[in-house]
Amino acid sequence: MEIRESRPIDRSAIEALYPAAFPDEDLLPIVRALFATESGVLSLAGMTDAVLVGHVVFTCCDIDSRENIAALLGPLAVSPDHQREGIGRALIYEGFRKLRNTSVRQVHVLGDPAYYGRFGFEPCNTVEPPYELPDDWQGAWQATCLYENERVLNGQLGVPECWRDRSLWAP
Numbered sequence: 001m002e003i004r005e006s007r008p009i010d011r012s013a014i015e016a017l018y019p020a021a022f023p024d025e026d027l028l029p030i031v032r033a034l035f036a037t038e039s040g041v042l043s044l045a046g047m048t049d050a051v052l053v054g055h056v057v058f059t060c061c062d063i064d065s066r067e068n069i070a071a072l073l074g075p076l077a078v079s080p081d082h083q084r085e086g087i088g089r090a091l092i093y094e095g096f097r098k099l100r101n102t103s104v105r106q107v108h109v110l111g112d113p114a115y116y117g118r119f120g121f122e123p124c125n126t127v128e129p130p131y132e133l134p135d136d137w138q139g140a141w142q143a144t145c146l147y148e149n150e151r152v153l154n155g156q157l158g159v160p161e162c163w164r165d166r167s168l169w170a171p
């Protein structure tokens with residue numbers, strides 16, 4: 001599998017991927033809003049034989065006044081025909097590798113700890129998400145540092161406009 005930054009030509013395949021991977025959730029509004037965001041968005045496509053089989057987005061975020069010091073991972077999807085083949089893992093680690101060439105030092109995610117815990121994510125109570133999470137989602141708010149021997153910074157995560165939608169942060 002090849003991983004590369006997504007291109008405008010991938011858009012229809014990406015828009016078909018999310019409903020297939022998440023039949024009970026409509027992630028297309030945030031995916032489209034991320035496409036429309038002009039900077040600070042890393043969008044990676046996993047390609048097998050020129051077919052798009054996975055996609056992930058990392059959005060650069062601030063923590064208090066520290067600009068672009070963090071990234072938010074999501075959404076992430078792998079084609080149902082190719083799940084559990086290591087594609088999600090490869091997309092996440094390629095994102096981490098690329099982010100190490102930027103000012104980003106830590107990555108946040110709101111997702112299943114059983115999955116994201118495999119990539120070093122741990123529950124995070126030092127950085128507040130943009131909206132208060134329901135109690136039963138607290139453990140889903142996680143973070144990891146991109147560098148060894150660093151600790152997750154404290155503060156409030158400042159997200160770009162596309163993520164300032166309370167419905168994205170609640171069931």
Ligand SMILES: CC(C)(COP(=O)(O)OP(=O)(O)OC[C@H]1O[C@@H](n2cnc3c(N)ncnc32)[C@H](O)[C@@H]1OP(=O)(O)O)[C@@H](O)C(=O)NCCC(=O)NCCS
Nearest residue numbers: 021076077078083084085086087088089090111112114115
């Ligand atoms: C969740 C998803 C992104 C994972 O991508 P993937 O390419 O299938 O995952 P990988 O093959 O990279 O899996 C890496 C490891 O996580 C495990 N894993 C995969 N999906 C998992 C899940 N939903 N929960 C827990 N562990 C999972 C794999 O078994 C693998 O384990 P290993 O390291 O012991 O081999 C993908 O399956 C997907 O798009 N699913 C649809 C939506 C969904 O289920 N979301 C809920 C979870 S966030």
